[in-house]
Amino acid sequence: MPENEVCGTFQIVRRSGSCSELSEQLPSLTARTLILAEPNDRSVILGSAQEPTEQMKLRCEEAGFGFSRRRSGGGAVVIVPDEVVWVDLFLPADDPLFQSDVRSGSLWVGDLWCEVVRQFVGGDSTVAVHRGALIEAPWSRACCFLGLGPGEVTLGGQKIMGLSQRRSRAGAWFFSLVYRTLEVERDGALLTEQASDAKEVSDRLAQGVAVLPFAREEIIDVLLHLAAEID
Numbered sequence: 613m614p615e616n617e618v619c620g621t622f623q624i625v626r627r628s629g630s631c632s633e634l635s636e637q638l639p640s641l642t643a644r645t646l647i648l649a650e651p652n653d654r655s656v657i658l659g660s661a662q663e664p665t666e667q668m669k670l671r672c673e674e675a676g677f678g679f680s681r682r683r684s685g686g687g688a689v690v691i692v693p694d695e696v697v698w699v700d701l702f703l704p705a706d707d708p709l710f711q712s713d714v715r716s717g718s719l720w721v722g723d724l725w726c727e728v729v730r731q732f733v734g735g736d737s738t739v740a741v742h743r744g745a746l747i748e749a750p751w752s753r754a755c756c757f758l759g760l761g762p763g764e765v766t767l768g769g770q771k772i773m774g775l776s777q778r779r780s781r782a783g784a785w786f787f788s789l790v791y792r793t794l795e796v797e798r799d800g801a802l803l804t805e806q807a808s809d810a811k812e813v814s815d816r817l818a819q820g821v822a823v824l825p826f827a828r829e830e831i832i833d834v835l836l837h838l839a840a841e842i843d
Contacts, residue, residue, distance in 0.1 A: 623644065631654075634649045644707055644709070647700040647701070655691050668803070687752060687753055697790045698789050702784070718761075729765060731838075757820070758821075766822075770821055770822035775788050791824070796814040800814030
């Protein structure tokens, strides 16, 4: 990749590595940046405040999944390389897009992803950015995609883009994820301990989460094209 790859007003960084490297070792940035993350292992990525039980660790190990932790809050996400499109975005504190209000500050990311989804599903489909406060639901503290936060995107009422953010003196980080495919029974088992709980989480994922079943590079190309239009 070119070292100084740009897309409109964004610099582009392409990162590949383990989920631990991608989620815990953030690069030092000073400019508006769009980071295309390409994980090369299977992992459950926890929110900053989550603590897995020993039983969960054992179950993940048996299934061939590691554990890693991101620097933002919210519930866990299950990462398998071919199943996700993972994009991190960074705004420096002096960027015109930057807003000190955490809720409204994430809406531009939602608007971007909303347009990406529309390009694939058609303008007549019900695609929306959640602009209100965090909506919690059963198991949403354990699983990111079972809640709905500001800036996240829904398709037909189902969540299709998950988003978390982290603030520092340097600026704001936004961590976004879209599933291309979803294995609900596997994910329910990885995120819970009891078989009955796993069934409930699996059912809720099946009912509440939408996927964008297109090639990763095709989705990325559309995202870059739309990002290039942001002033």
